[in-house]
């Protein structure tokens with residue numbers, strides 16, 4: 001054996017992959033852990049979704065390889081969802097590519113566009129996968145900050161002071177994880193103009209558009225975005241289906257065709273039952289979203305209480321599945337995270353895993369039932 005790829009030296013095992021081993025060991029040792037760390041919705045999808053999966057699984061004809069682009073019905077369901085949720089019209093056969101979760105899309109897109117040495121603009125803090133995939137492809141992450149007093153507006157002024165000639169891609173994500181910054185139409189318009197000015201491909205990662213937002217927003221609703229932007233979306237958070245691994249990519253037909261060239265060499269389609277379940281989910285009506293909103297509003301109020309008890313500060317106008325809390329002067333996030341885990345058996349995420357600008361922050365997930373959050377409050 002002559003060694004491993006140099007590429008793996010550029011990344012670490014995903015934080016949760018490693019940390020959950022420790023947390024699961026604590027659970028196995030009998031510790032009553034409350035997991036406010038990971039953002040995996042704890043409730044089931046709608047009954048219709050499960051039925052569609054079960055009915056398909058019962059059909060002996062349903063178990064073969066599937067289309068690399070998903071069945072036409074699924075692409076149509078995504079197109080209808082985009083029209084209803086965001087007022088965006090997409091051609092189902094050309095401008096939509098179903099994915100096995102949006103996380104895999106980050107790799108497929110990056111493989112399609114990047115050469116070693118290319119640069120990629122990435123929010124700091126931000127979803128760690130943008131950085132690790134960029135590193136794995138031997139491209140260079142260039143971090144930009146967000147102004148949390150301006151709905152997470154990128155710091156365009158300092159970005160434009162840099163040489164942007166090698167920047168090919170820019171990751172954006174509104175509502176933003178982990179901060180919950182909502183973005184705005186104006187910010188998205190500024191981003192589209194910025195991308196055009198510098199010939200950068202804008203990649204909007206949009207899994208939280210329906211979680212605690214007033215109005216779901218898509219970059220593709222912005223004038224001119226169809227020329228410069230692609231959007232990733234996901235059923236994981238919107239429909240309580242993180243383990244199903246169903247996501248999608250929307251945008252320019254010619255770019256999607258190139259991305260399919262990569263992806264079709266990686267997998268052989270998605271199980272038909274998952275596609276049928278996804279179609280049922282995408283067709284759900286208003287009450288699904290209202291119930292989801294009420295659930296997370298109630299949980300969030302309790303997490304705010306928990307944060308108050310710990311003297312943490314947070315923005316109340318945030319969206320998404322998390323509460324992003326600043327630690328008080330004189331304390332470090334690490335101290336608080338460790339004392340919560342080892343003394344109170346409450347698992348929360350240290351902000352530093354999302355970048356240097358997350359160092360003084362802690363992230364609480366809303367994916368725990370109210371009684372568990374109340375129990376956590378009691379333990380403090």
Ligand SMILES: Cc1ncc(COP(=O)(O)O)c(C=O)c1O
Pocket residue numbers: 039100101102103104127173177205207233234235236242245246247
């Ligand atoms: C910002 C962001 N993007 C993408 C994902 C990936 O979602 P999925 O692969 O489940 O669609 C997550 C998951 O937590 C996320 O927080």
